[in-house]
Amino acid sequence: MTETVVIAEINKGKVSPTTNELISAANILGSDCTLVIPCTDSSLADQVSNISGVSKIIAAKSSVFTNYDASGWAQALDSVAPQGIIVTAASAQSKDLAARIAARRNVSVVQDVISIVGTTLSTPIYSGKAIENVAINGNVVVSIRPNVFAGVSNDGSCEIQVIDASGDLSTAVKELVERASARLDVSEANIIISGGRGMGSPDNFSHLEAIADTLGAAVGASRAAVDTWDDIPHSMQVGQTGKTVNPNLYIAVGISGAIQHLAGMRSSKYIVAINKDADAPIFQYADYGIVSTWEEALPVLSSALSNMLS
Amino acid sequence: MFIGDTMVKIAVLVKQVPDTNSKIQISNDRVDLSSVKMVMSPFDEFAVENALLHKEAVGGTVTAITVGGNSADKVLKDAKAIGVDEIVRLDCTEYMDSNAFQTVISGVISQDGYEVVYCGKSSADTGSGSTGPGVAEKLGWASVSNVTDIQFTDGMTVTVPAEGGNAIINVSAPLVVSCDKGSIKVRKPNVKGIMMAKRAQVDVKSVNPNPSNVTVVSQTMPAEKPAGKKFEGGQSAETVVQLLREEANII
Ligand SMILES: Cc1cc2nc3c(=O)[nH]c(=O)nc-3n(C[C@H](O)[C@H](O)[C@H](O)COP(=O)(O)OP(=O)(O)OC[C@H]3O[C@@H](n4cnc5c(N)ncnc54)[C@H](O)[C@@H]3O)c2cc1C
Ligand SMILES: Nc1ncnc2c1ncn2[C@@H]1O[C@H](COP(=O)(O)O)[C@@H](O)[C@H]1O
Numbered sequence: 001m002t003e004t005v006v007i008a009e010i011n012k013g014k015v016s017p018t019t020n021e022l023i024s025a026a027n028i029l030g031s032d033c034t035l036v037i038p039c040t041d042s043s044l045a046d047q048v049s050n051i052s053g054v055s056k057i058i059a060a061k062s063s064v065f066t067n068y069d070a071s072g073w074a075q076a077l078d079s080v081a082p083q084g085i086i087v088t089a090a091s092a093q094s095k096d097l098a099a100r101i102a103a104r105r106n107v108s109v110v111q112d113v114i115s116i117v118g119t120t121l122s123t124p125i126y127s128g129k130a131i132e133n134v135a136i137n138g139n140v141v142v143s144i145r146p147n148v149f150a151g152v153s154n155d156g157s158c159e160i161q162v163i164d165a166s167g168d169l170s171t172a173v174k175e176l177v178e179r180a181s182a183r184l185d186v187s188e189a190n191i192i193i194s195g196g197r198g199m200g201s202p203d204n205f206s207h208l209e210a211i212a213d214t215l216g217a218a219v220g221a222s223r224a225a226v227d228t229w230d231d232i233p234h235s236m237q238v239g240q241t242g243k244t245v246n247p248n249l250y251i252a253v254g255i256s257g258a259i260q261h262l263a264g265m266r267s268s269k270y271i272v273a274i275n276k277d278a279d280a281p282i283f284q285y286a287d288y289g290i291v292s293t294w295e296e297a298l299p300v301l302s303s304a305l306s307n308m309l310s
Numbered sequence: 311m312f313i314g315d316t317m318v319k320i321a322v323l324v325k326q327v328p329d330t331n332s333k334i335q336i337s338n339d340r341v342d343l344s345s346v347k348m349v350m351s352p353f354d355e356f357a358v359e360n361a362l363l364h365k366e367a368v369g370g371t372v373t374a375i376t377v378g379g380n381s382a383d384k385v386l387k388d389a390k391a392i393g394v395d396e397i398v399r400l401d402c403t404e405y406m407d408s409n410a411f412q413t414v415i416s417g418v419i420s421q422d423g424y425e426v427v428y429c430g431k432s433s434a435d436t437g438s439g440s441t442g443p444g445v446a447e448k449l450g451w452a453s454v455s456n457v458t459d460i461q462f463t464d465g466m467t468v469t470v471p472a473e474g475g476n477a478i479i480n481v482s483a484p485l486v487v488s489c490d491k492g493s494i495k496v497r498k499p500n501v502k503g504i505m506m507a508k509r510a511q512v513d514v515k516s517v518n519p520n521p522s523n524v525t526v527v528s529q530t531m532p533a534e535k536p537a538g539k540k541f542e543g544g545q546s547a548e549t550v551v552q553l554l555r556e557e558a559n560i561i
Binding site: 110112177242308 | 439455
């Protein structure tokens, strides 16, 4: 069977649990999974020494991995990764990397995979309005949507091999600008609470922020909110021309559920909608719908969550 | 008046896709696009705008390139109407996997001597976001993706999202820039532009793609999601929190 290589997903200086999901996917695609961990300090890999489903762990150590540089990262990872099917996460950065590694190895890339049956991979097309099923022949690079595959457990044991990787940077970071708020970005969060035009004013987003803080969630927005209010930046926008998100839980508040908004969030694992209009399209996609104004529902939601989580 | 000492040869990749409002239907295992309205892929509008701003800042030419059949001439004319200099269509309607597709594009880019390529961060149909970085790798060029802002003073710097905020990055040609929506406004065509675009000649080139190793088996509708539970009144938020814990197991 084909060998597989998983590129670990790194988040906030740690190997993200998404990596366990990538290994599951790799184990469907082939055998003999090598986990490659891009790092500047190989102790990062110690954290996953007990991860299951792998036959080899490589800590690919290089100063190239300090900041993201597509070309340098692809070069460095290509130099240490064995041949085989390569699996990455479908985050914005890792999709970019997946495409570069594929081109470097002269193979194709299949992005945003949500199901694997034999050598048939499924990916959403037309923003999830349809699914494309493709057959792969030979080695490819595959990026996997988070929160779709169940992750492998952490009861294995595997020796970690540290390899110095090298790559040439082709861009230079001039400045890192931190977000004004310490809150998570929608692309990094496992729970998102988003507000739409129905929030009435940007000030009312403070109610969403309070709940987000209780849940460790990010705050998102519809395009109507972003376009109408200067205080709501485009970086919060979820949808066709915003971010595509796959959280465990997406709470839509005062959002009608236009097709372009759904494009960015319909594959969330659980969707909760709060809308005063019982006929709002968002309810067709919601696992749990609350027909109510947010003014009535959010205080109840907030105190129920606080009680449960305290 | 040009600030730079050379004229940059810029290419912008534009793709025709169904209007994002259109309903997608399947017939015979394939998406049926016969009755949908086709438009320029939304992020490509930002790519065109950035390409024009680049030209205006340093001098040069902008060529819009698409890969498709006759019907794709329309997006080229749309780009022409807002100011690109040349329009090129690589004539091909057959399916290409990412490797075959990027090989075709990078071949034309290097053959025709472009120095900077702009494209969308992902196309509205595939959503894959592979073209920019893939083409750059094939050319051995730098690439930056999900770019929301570009400055052309003091060389060229771009803004991209980074963990915890944004990174401002110094870049230089040769380079591929994949564009996200940013704060720039996309210009609209004027009457003169539209008239010029009507008369403009599309430079059609034939291409000879390599065989694909990834093939489409079928296109299908997504699995219906089972109907959810709907509650009346704000008080029900308490029930929903309960369900999120006990039924969904997520909080
Ligand atoms: C090319 C293109 C790209 C687009 N990209 C995006 C995108 O990326 N993301 C995106 O979101 N949209 C996008 N759109 C816009 C999209 O079509 C919708 O216009 C937008 O999503 C609507 O936002 P909304 O739901 O907040 O506003 P509305 O549609 O106005 O809905 C507001 C909702 O709030 C409810 N409401 C009002 N008051 C209250 C209250 N007190 N309590 C509870 N509920 C209340 C109303 O019942 C209504 O359902 C795009 C459109 C186009 C053409
Ligand atoms: N057939 C095509 N013709 C021209 N440009 C394309 C084509 N396909 C993709 N592109 C460009 O590549 C970008 C990313 O596309 P994709 O990799 O398919 O998500 C698009 O936004 C376009 O700029």
